[in-house]
Amino acid sequence: MTSSKASANEQNSPDRPYHHGDLRRAILGAALDVIAADGPSALSLRGLARRAGVSHAAPAHHFKDRAGLLTAIAAEGFGLLATTLREATGLKEAGVRYVRFARDHPAHFQVMFAPELLRTGDLELTTARALAGDALREAVAAVPPGGRGTDARLAGVAAWALAHGFATLLLGHNLDGPVGERDPEEVFRELAGMLFRHAE
Structure with missing residues (x-):
């Protein structure tokens, strides 16, 4: 005792x-x-x-182990991302919020898209990832076909690629020259306007 x-x-x-x-x-x-x-x-x-x-x-x-810890971090990250995407008004702002999330949560962002580090079949992770994906697809679906093309699925891929690519390059300081002293979110809004002409 x-x-x-x-x-x-x-x-x-x-x-x-x-x-x-x-x-x-x-x-x-x-x-x-x-x-x-x-x-x-x-x-x-x-x-x-x-x-x-x-x-x-x-x-x-x-x-349990390192993979379990990283999986919990990724699941938390996707949950936070889903929440912030659903708060956006329109596709362009959803993209801005995606970039903002990456800047505000760089550690989550690094882990979320590294499947080799995670238990990819984990229920909490797959559920949170699906919620984030649904939020992005809903934002894309709200754009008139004239502003995104007739294939909503490909438009979703394009929107994700733009936001994710921009965020990744930004975090890696690869856009320091092109962005300069400008607000990265405003730069992203301009890029999104070039690709999705009629998106809010």
């Missing part, structure tokens, strides 16, 4: 703080910090445990 209490006190000591019911969130937050700074390859469960101030087994308890 005494040893059990000692062990519990050690885990809850100032050197190893316990995050109460928010331990999962603390681990996710630490993982996002690592990915934003150094990329997914720098991620390790033991390193996250040290950053979060918990036992080395805590991350595995919540996520």
Whole structure:
């Protein structure tokens, strides 16, 4: 009994703080910090445990392994993306929100589109990804055929490619010259207007 209490006190000591019911969130937050700074390859469960101030087994308890953790990050990212896309008024603004999401959540964005890092059949992930896809398709469908062509599916691919490509190039600093001091979102609106002439 005494040893059990000692062990519990050690885990809850100032050197190893316990995050109460928010331990999962603390681990996710630490993982996002690592990915934003150094990329997914720098991620390790033991390193996250040290950053979060918990036992080395805590991350595995919540996520089982590195792929499980990255899958949870991707699922969260697609959920956030779906929400922000549904708040847009029109296709052009949906694209702007896509670019804004990538800028505001660069760590999520890196992981979401790296299937080799994820458990691609995970239910939470597939559900969140489907919600984001549905939100983008609805925005495309709202554009009159004269502004997007008769094939709504291909128009959706074009809209996604434009927003995703722009966001990816922007995050990689490949557009520093062309964009310059301009607001990237305004630049994207102009590009979207070139491709989808009658989109709002």
